[in-house]
Structures are given as C-alpha cells and as structure tokens.
Amino acid sequence: MKELNQLAVTDEMMLDERDQIIDQLMREYSDDILHLVYTYVKNRTIAEDLAQEIFIKCYEKLNQFNRQSTIKTWLYRIASNHCKDYLRSWHYRKITLSNKVFDHIPSKSKQVEEEVIKHSEENNLTNAVMNLPLKYREVVFLHYYEELSLKEISKITSVNINTLKTRLKRAKELLKDKMIEEV
Amino acid sequence: MNDPFKNLKSSMEKSIFKDFSFSNERKNAVREAIRTNQQSQYHTETIIAILESVQHESKDGYNISVQLFQKNERAFQKNEGQLYTLLHLLENKEMLTSNWINNKKYYSLNSKGKKYLATYKQDSTKQGLSLNPFIREATL
Numbered sequence: 001m002k003e004l005n006q007l008a009v010t011d012e013m014m015l016d017e018r019d020q021i022i023d024q025l026m027r028e029y030s031d032d033i034l035h036l037v038y039t040y041v042k043n044r045t046i047a048e049d050l051a052q053e054i055f056i057k058c059y060e061k062l063n064q065f066n067r068q069s070t071i072k073t074w075l076y077r078i079a080s081n082h083c084k085d086y087l088r089s090w091h092y093r094k095i096t097l098s099n100k101v102f103d104h105i106p107s108k109s110k111q112v113e114e115e116v117i118k119h120s121e122e123n124n125l126t127n128a129v130m131n132l133p134l135k136y137r138e139v140v141f142l143h144y145y146e147e148l149s150l151k152e153i154s155k156i157t158s159v160n161i162n163t164l165k166t167r168l169k170r171a172k173e174l175l176k177d178k179m180i181e182e183v
Numbered sequence: 184m185n186d187p188f189k190n191l192k193s194s195m196e197k198s199i200f201k202d203f204s205f206s207n208e209r210k211n212a213v214r215e216a217i218r219t220n221q222q223s224q225y226h227t228e229t230i231i232a233i234l235e236s237v238q239h240e241s242k243d244g245y246n247i248s249v250q251l252f253q254k255n256e257r258a259f260q261k262n263e264g265q266l267y268t269l270l271h272l273l274e275n276k277e278m279l280t281s282n283w284i285n286n287k288k289y290y291s292l293n294s295k296g297k298k299y300l301a302t303y304k305q306d307s308t309k310q311g312l313s314l315n316p317f318i319r320e321a322t323l
Contacts, residue, residue: 019217026213030205038199048209055213060220125187125194144191175187 022059025075030055032146033079039141040083042130050086054079069155076148076156080138087134128178136171139164227303229258233269234278234292234300241282241291244270 033054038047057078065074086092129140142153154161229251236242236250248259248266259266270290273279278296281288292300 019214022213022217026205026210030210034203034205035195035200038203044203048205051205052209052213052216056216056220059213059217123194123198125191126198129188129191129195130199140188140191144188145195147192172187179187 018059018062021062021071022055025058025071026055029072029075033075036076036079036141036146037083039130039137040080040087040134046086050082051079054082057082073148073152073155076142076146076152080156124179128175131178132171132174136167136174139167140171143168229256230269230273231300231303232256233266233273234296237279237290238292238297238300241289243287243289247290 030051034047034051037050037054038044041047041050054075058075061078065071069077129137132140138157139153139159142148142156143150148156150161150164153159153164157164159167232251232254233247236247236254242250244267247270248263251259251266270279273296274281274290276295277293278299279290280293281290283289
C-alpha cells in the first residue's frame with residue numbers, strides 16, 4: 001500500500017496512472033467498501049450501486065487527496081459520506097422509505113423466511129448490530145468488522161476518539177439489553 | 184468481561200455478507216465510466232488556447248481551429264465538431280461573445296474571459312484548480 005500512497009501524491013498524475021490506482025483500490029478494498037455501504041443502506045442492489053459511484057467519485061477526486069491520511073482512510077471517508085448523503089437524499093426519503101412500508105404489511109412467506117433467519121445462532125449478533133441506531137452501528141462495524149483503529153475511525157467519521165469510545169460502550173449495553181429481552 | 188462483538192466478523196460473513204462481493208461486472212462498470220469521463224474531458228490548456236486565439240481579434244470557428252492546429256493543440260483533430268460545442272459553451276458561460284458577419288459567427292473575448300486568461304497567466308496552478316468545475320460542466 002505504501003507504493004500506492006506514493007503513486008497518488010504526484011501532482012500532475014497521468015490519466016492512466018489514476019486508472020491504476022482505482023484498479024488497485026478496487027482489488028484491495030471493494031468488498032470491504034461494499035459491506036460498509038450495506039450496513040448503511042441495508043439493501044444489496046443499492047449497496048452495489050453506491051459502491052460503484054464511490055469508486056468513480058474517488059477517481060474524480062484523486063487530485064484532492066493529500067497525504068494527511070492514508071489512501072485507505074480517505075477512501076472510507078468518501079464512502080461513509082456518500083452513504084450519509086444518500087440517506088439524506090430526497091430519493092431515499094420519499095421513494096425507498098415508502099417502499100419499506102410495504103415490507104411491514106404482513107405476508108406469510110416473508111414472515112416464515114424471517115423466522116428462519118432469526119433462529120439461527122449466527123444471525124443473532126448480526127441482526128442485533130444491524131438494528132442498532134446508525135451512530136453505534138457505524139463505529140461497531142468499522143472497529144470489529146473492518147478492524148480499524150479508533151484513530152482511523154475518527155479520521156473517517158470526523159468524530160472525536162473519546163466520543164467513539166463512549167459509543168462503543170453504549171452499543172455494548174444496548175446489545176446486552178437486546179439479548180436479555182430475547183431470552 | 185467477554186466482548187459481545189468479538190464474533191461479529193465471522194457472524195456477518197456467514198450471514199448477510201455470504202456470497203456478497205463486488206462483482207467483476209461492477210468493477211468493469213467503474214472502469215467504463217472512468218474511460219468515458221476521460222474521453223470527454225477537456226484540458227485546461229485547450230480552453231486557454233481557445234481564449235488566447237481570440238484575445239487580439241475576433242475569429243470564426245474555422246480560423247480558431249487553424250490557430251489551434253498551429254499551436255499544436257490536437258484535442259479537436261478528427262473531431263472538429265467538438266470545438267463548436269465548446270465554443271458554444273464558453274459563450275454561454277460569458278467567456279466569449281459573438282456576432283454574425285457575412286453568415287459567419289465571429290468570436291471574441293468577453294471581460295470574464297479576459298479575466299480568466301489574465302489570472303491563468305499569473306498563477307497557472309491556481310487557475311487550473313478554479314477552472315476545474317467549469318471543465319466538468321463542459322463534459323456534461
């Protein structure tokens with residue numbers, strides 16, 4: 001990755017050089033980014049669309065990358081902001097949310113499916129995390145799934161490290177409450 | 184105390200992220216978008232060259248293209264039509280102004296265009312940046 005960082009800092013990057021950087025980023029991080037996006041939007045197709053947009057955005061903004069962070073945290077930061085923009089967007093609030101209403105109208109097949117998912121041990125933890133409020137879900141996911149340090153997460157989300165620690169602690173409490181509830 | 188999130192990674196990998204990866208089709212779509220973006224991207228130098236070509240006298244499209252050719256600006260070679268699109272856009276942006284003489288459209292610099300040119304010459308790196316959003320618009 002060091003090589004990648006050096007590539008990215010030359011001022012007048014040749015176009016095909018930028019191509020290569022994006023290719024390398026995709027090879028290295030595309031699944032991680034896709035999964036990160038999914039935790040924000042909870043929909044596979046939308047996650048794929050957004051991840052695609054994120055890499056194109058990176059390409060366009062590559063000139064603005066400065067060495068203050070690693071290219072990895074820079075990429076994550078773009079991804080996280082892009083998702084938050086999406087969740088704030090008119091399209092999401094008006095179209096996607098109103099479609100969700102239909103999900104709540106009970107249909108038998110869906111219920112069965114959900115029951116099955118719920119009952120597997122493995123999914124308990126995942127579901128609990130996915131149902132956490134966004135600010136907790138975000139830090140839990142970045143820390144435990146993407147295995148980033150709090151310092152890195154702080155750079156990605158622009159949230160103070162101590163605040164992140166508090167959120168992690170609170171997330172654990174929320175999780176425990178949930179588990180007790182279920183038992 | 185046991186960390187309740189310790190198994191999160193394996194739990195997610197086995198459930199919601201099972202068979203869920205960024206496919207090659209998606210990667211190719213990104214590459215494709217980048218390629219299209221490159222093809223229609225004007226360079227700052229091209230725009231500056233156009234502005235320079237009309238800074239002393241007004242010229243019609245053909246004469247501008249001749250001058251660009253002399254300056255070794257080959258962005259519109261084999262693609263001359265694109266020059267007129269860009270001229271039109273520069274006119275819309277009020278960088279250029281035009282009038283019709285003998286059925287030919289003559290372009291000349293507007294005050295805004297003069298300003299751009301002057302600042303570009305003063306500080307070429309800075310100008311390159313501030314022209315960027317404009318160039319982007321030109322690619323749409």
